[in-house]
Amino acid sequence: MSKKFHVSTTVNGDPVEFLCDSRETVLDVLRDRLSLTGAKEGCGTGDCGACSITVDDRLVCACLMLGAEAEGKSIETVEGIAAGEDLHPLQKRFIEYAALQCGICTPGILVAAKNLLEKHPDPTEEQVRYWLAGNLCRCTGYDKIIRAVMDTAAEMREAS
Amino acid sequence: MQFHSPTSFAEAAKLAADAEGITRFLAGGTDVLVQLRADAVTPDTLIDIKQISGTHDITRRADGGWDLGVAVTGAEMTEHPDLSTDWPGLVEGMDLIGSTQIQGRATLTGNLCNGSPAADGVPGMVTAGVTVTVTGPDGDRVMPVEDIPAGPGRTTLAKGEVISAVHIPPRGAYGGDAYLRFIPRTEMDIAVVGCSVSLRRDGDVITEARVCLGAVAPTVVLVEDAAKALIGSALDEAALDALAAAAEAACNPINDKRGTIEFRTEVAGVLAKRAAKIAYDRAGGAK
Numbered sequence: 084m085s086k087k088f089h090v091s092t093t094v095n096g097d098p099v100e101f102l103c104d105s106r107e108t109v110l111d112v113l114r115d116r117l118s119l120t121g122a123k124e125g126c127g128t129g130d131c132g133a134c135s136i137t138v139d140d141r142l143v144c145a146c147l148m149l150g151a152e153a154e155g156k157s158i159e160t161v162e163g164i165a166a167g168e169d170l171h172p173l174q175k176r177f178i179e180y181a182a183l184q185c186g187i188c189t190p191g192i193l194v195a196a197k198n199l200l201e202k203h204p205d206p207t208e209e210q211v212r213y214w215l216a217g218n219l220c221r222c223t224g225y226d227k228i229i230r231a232v233m234d235t236a237a238e239m240r241e242a243s
Numbered sequence: 244m245q246f247h248s249p250t251s252f253a254e255a256a257k258l259a260a261d262a263e264g265i266t267r268f269l270a271g272g273t274d275v276l277v278q279l280r281a282d283a284v285t286p287d288t289l290i291d292i293k294q295i296s297g298t299h300d301i302t303r304r305a306d307g308g309w310d311l312g313v314a315v316t317g318a319e320m321t322e323h324p325d326l327s328t329d330w331p332g333l334v335e336g337m338d339l340i341g342s343t344q345i346q347g348r349a350t351l352t353g354n355l356c357n358g359s360p361a362a363d364g365v366p367g368m369v370t371a372g373v374t375v376t377v378t379g380p381d382g383d384r385v386m387p388v389e390d391i392p393a394g395p396g397r398t399t400l401a402k403g404e405v406i407s408a409v410h411i412p413p414r415g416a417y418g419g420d421a422y423l424r425f426i427p428r429t430e431m432d433i434a435v436v437g438c439s440v441s442l443r444r445d446g447d448v449i450t451e452a453r454v455c456l457g458a459v460a461p462t463v464v465l466v467e468d469a470a471k472a473l474i475g476s477a478l479d480e481a482a483l484d485a486l487a488a489a490a491e492a493a494c495n496p497i498n499d500k501r502g503t504i505e506f507r508t509e510v511a512g513v514l515a516k517r518a519a520k521i522a523y524d525r526a527g528g529a530k
Contacts, residue, residue, distance in 0.1 A: 088246065105246035105289065106279070128277045132344055141318065141347040147276045148348065149269075151246050152291060195343065216430055217342020 095163030103150035110145035121161035132218035135191035161190035184222035252378040252407040260403030262288040271348035307413030313352040332420030333367035361458035366439035369455040379404040392462040419525030435502040438514035447477040487512030
């Protein structure tokens with residue numbers, strides 16, 4: 084029998100403790116143990132990016148990290164992007180530009196785009212497209228997403 | 244599945260040596276966890292090496308070379324201010340692997356130990372002359388990277404052995420390297436052919452060279468005849484043609500939907516020429 088692992092971590096700024104099995108991924112833990120269902124399981128093999136989260140400010144796929152690896156880490160998910168009722172500028176632009184249809188890819192894209200803008204506040208369109216290449220969207224054709232990210236970047240630069 | 248997070252490589256090696264069934268070491272997990280989830284390889288024992296001190300460090304040695312911890316990610320290599328100045332080909336090979344998310348976890352050592360002949364990170368290691376420290380139950384030994392792959396998905400490492408450090412030689416003056424791969428799309432695909440060239444110049448003349456091909460044989464191949472074609476030349480047309488011929492002659496590829504034997508062989512020659520030109524310009528001071 085494999086034992087359960089007791090893991091202490093931080094999720095969206097809150098200290099969190101959980102027990103998990105050795106095979107459980109961070110995505111399993113977030114969704115099934117912590118009821119944070121924003122991160123989605125699309126492929127489960129790191130291809131689609133629907134489960135994108137940041138771990139210690141590094142963008143990763145939650146499906147390709149074990150829960151037991153999360154000990155002492157700081158995890159950010161889509162649930163931590165808005166400040167209460169106040170949406171993040173990215174979220175506002177995504178709604179305004181209709182940069183989503185079915186919505187399955189959206190949480191991952193928001194997390195990935197936010198991480199991009201924190202590292203590169205003034206990205207080129209090419210940079211945005213490469214950065215988000217690991218986030219598949221089968222609805223929008225990407226154009227609205229790219230425009231939403233580019234315009235949010237401009238807006239946030241003006242505001243800062 | 245047993246999961247361990249040892250705090251030393253000696254402990255990791257002992258855990259692996261004593262384990263029954265299938266053992267995998269876990270660094271970035273971008274191959275191991277995919278194989279686990281796809282039920283392709285279900286380890287009985289998984290040993291996470293990331294808690295071992297030093298595994299996340301990129302360190303310049305006194306001789307000008309670099310030591311890389313085995314858990315250093317592709318993103319950390321690309322973001323490092325000086326590593327890609329010395330070894331742009333090595334870093335760009337690693338950087339070609341997967342998406343931003345994959346780069347946040349994937350490691351050079353994992354790419355090597357996954358044993359894929361199409362691994363984009365490995366040809367650049369081979370041409371740079373990278374060596375790795377292998378820790379086993381009987382202690383440490385140092386091996387050249389090209390001696391690690393044994394065939395698709397297999398390495399020469401024995402039970403209980405784990406790569407514990409990566410050593411990149413000093414670049415030295417007038418050296419340059421480059422990695423190119425062919426894929427049918429613009430990014431995030433597996434190499435149909437990959438080629439890395441590293442060389443050193445004395446004026447216009449090439450004095451040292453190493454050429455390595457990926458995805459055209461059961462393992463990556465260090466092509467000595469291709470290096471010989473370059474050494475002593477000023478990268479003129481005759482040398483480039485000899486390089487391409489030597490690269491083609493070293494090919495023993497598979498035939499599949501991603502590329503025929505004829506196509507892979509021809510592309511190997513083309514990529515060798517192009518990579519040699521880039522490495523030559525970089526060795527001459529071009530960025």
